[in-house]
Amino acid sequence: MAAGASLLLSGVGVHAAENGTGFYLLGSKGPGAGFTPPPGVYFENDVYIYSGSLGGGKSLPTGGRVAVGVDGNAVFELPTVLWILPEDVAGGRFGLSATVPVGWMKTSADLTLKGPRGHAADGSVTDTVFTVGDPVVSALLGWESGNFHWQTGVMVNVPIGDYQDGEISNVAFHHWGADVSTSLTWLDPSIGLDLSGTVGMTFNAENPATDYRTGNEFHFEWAAVQHFNEQFDAGLVGYYYQQVTGDSGQGATLGDFEGRSLAIGATVGWTFKVGELPLSTRLKYFHEFDTKNRASGDAVLLTLSMPLSITKPVSAQ
Template identity: 75%
Template sequence: MSITRLFRHAALVAGAAVSMPGLALAAENGAGFYLLGSKGPAAAITPPPGVYFQNDIWIYSGNLGGGRALPRGGQVAVGVDGDAVLEAPTFLWVLPEELFGGSVGLSATIPFGWMKTSADLTLTGPGGGVLGGNVTDTVFTIGDPLVGGVLGWEAGNFHWQLGTIINVPIGDYQKGEISNIAFHHWGADVYAGATWLDPTVGLDLSGVVGMTFNAENPATDYRTGNEFHFEWAAVQHFNEQFDAGLVGYAYQQVTGDSGDGATLGDFKGRAFAIGATVGWNFKVGEMPVSTRIKYFHEFGTRNRAEGDSVFLTVSIPLSITKPMNIAAQ
């Protein structure tokens, strides 16, 4: 195994993903802007100074089941089924300057895609007046942009990061619709990650813990509570091109929803997921390309849909101004 290539490919996988945002499922609309499962192998490795591009496609299908209710679009929906195919192109700029001895990265993402939501029944207000039954809403539109920052360090095989992602509420949001990709409120996610990548055996152990904070949606008077998330990955690199392993996440809303629109009370969500991942690295001419597929199956959910998701990821460097220091490896 080439140590240089292994570390370089691992860094590229992490590179554009260090501030990868998302559209996960929990809280108002059964959705939060941090995408559960977006972190994975090499999650805390910061690539060398340069500009990187990553494109993520997220495919999700789930349902609430059991006649349970979910707040969506300022209404209350029962028997919700949802499907989505979303794309999230991300640009990452890793600065040549250091801060507190670590590398600094800045990112921007503009998500867009398709979402279809069906509900057996929709209700409104605390009295539960019926608005309609068998409602289906389909959209193809643009979501809220996200900007992020990360500060990363390394010492031998150990890499760690601190980062944040900000949801900017200027996407296409339609009040009263049960399908929305945009969230129409400010939000911030702060996280810390660590990766142990041993090039002698090709083992990658990564974990990320974070908290999402949400402002009130002015269109629905609904404020989602604070959301805790933990993601992990255990991957074996078999050679410089191929790796495979396990991934998973845990989600728990730690404070209740609030505001006049929170007619279902605090509505704290919970979810767990486990899955598998495969990575493949190759070159197009002289350009290194890192690709990855991740699959997650959710279980143990509460107050949110339960389903399956697939991530398809492609990462490439647009320019690298300073090679990664691997002399100590």
Template identity: 70%
Template sequence: MISRTTRYAALISGAALFSPGLACAAENGAGFYLLGGKGPAAAITPPPGVYFQNDLYIYSGNLGGGRSLPRGGQVAVGVDGDAVLDAPTFLWVLPEEVMGAHVGLSATIPFGWMGTSADLTLTGPGGGVLGGNVKDTVFTIGDPLVGGILGWEAGNFHWQVGTLINIPIGDYQEGEISNIAFHHWGADVYAGATWLDPTVGFDLSGVIGMTFNAENPSTDYRTGNELHFEWAAVQHFNEQFDAGLVGYAYQQVTGDSGDGATLGDFKGRAFAIGATIGWNFKMGETPVATRIKYFHEFGTENRARGDSVFLTVSIPLSITKPTNIAAQ
């Protein structure tokens, strides 16, 4: 059984896990919406107040078999990539309601390290060789992200709609094959639902969304629209501990375009499955929610295949109306 105090420790989990990474297809093999960012309690909106969540994201992947990937205005062959990124997020849930829904506003400023190596870089398919055994690393700040959510609940059922905007003012490394910033506007819209039964401690969550990308003016490359679905099934064993399965599916539904899209439409696809463990506790009177998620990718197409780990810590900074929710 989950007590209301334990359920409150979840806070922002479903509302504000936004960070960039190597986890999507398209230009640079990356997208500003990070697959696996949603999980348990994905559609539960916290009560009015201000919340903080920090997500540490660790990724390692490769694109073997001599396959090509558009990166930094070039074509990279035989790509290996690693990243350690941090995404601090603030969420403000307003006391006012709109159409019976809680309203939340979020902001994230990601930063971190990325390392990429390639067997070759080319000017384009069949073009000249720019370099062999290329390696590039960067530690810098990414594009800020702002978001908004509307969340409802009825008994054990919670549902939510939201949007996330990528603002292209991060430190973009023009012409390099490692980048944390994306240098283009983008928007993601999504809808999610969570069934959380506190009497048996079972949480079933799912989120579906679509990412829309503007053109990168430095590379004349526009990534196509990207469809993503994330799910989680978690059992709470007591007030502090839960464990379960997580996964996602990704499919690019329209092709890449622009003068820089020398590989054609380059539609990407990926699936992943993994596991999660959550632990909730208190520091004094402050509830703290922690979670680890691991994902292993399979069935990839036109993107690197890899493994990723999320380490998440969530706390309330101020609560207008003390209530309790479950942790992601």
């Protein structure tokens, strides 16, 4: 279940473009990314921890300003409810999901520049916020055949979170966005090997508070995991991010500002029962490198998932 539900997760990590962030959470997909759980209602809670730095006196557009020499730390909680319908849809299983992020973020800058051409300057700035971000609603459709499991999904960022106008730390994005992705998992139960991959594209509308529109963002995530028994697995994970079109709008004073990043890391998973309730946990760690126009750092993602109810499937007529 954890693998299927995590396919829907979004978040607010430090990823690219305006504020150095994108609403799609890199690393949220992983082992079992193409797997869709049986019909029912599921709950998943993710805790995402990130620490990174732009480094080298580089600039970042944020809060309608340009920040120089940026360091950032963030901790987010991402509770998600997933509903897999009992009816077959196009020969597969259809699901709906909603996530409401809550988080803490601290951003420090050596210098911030104001105005359309960055004429006015402030000294060092530190901004800390703890609040509710933009909710994300999602839909998926998944199929399986033998050892192959595949899934396609779309998620939409709804800009109604607590946006702090003019601040350099923000949990909410204050703009509409959509991400479309496809995932494939090959899982051989006889040897316990899981090979998974996800490709996707994020599309962003303009932030009306800053007149800034982030360009389209491509992401690819992968996982190679060995299941040692029914309870424990471990393996490698990673992702590649590339902004494929430039930023635009009057607020895009740094031009295209196309970002790039690679990351590699490790994961362990553990499944157990509390009474009759099955619980799935997963820990993922990522180290970023080869970054451009975004922070480079380390991320930890801790996932706990469980079924709330299981529904008997309804066969197609």
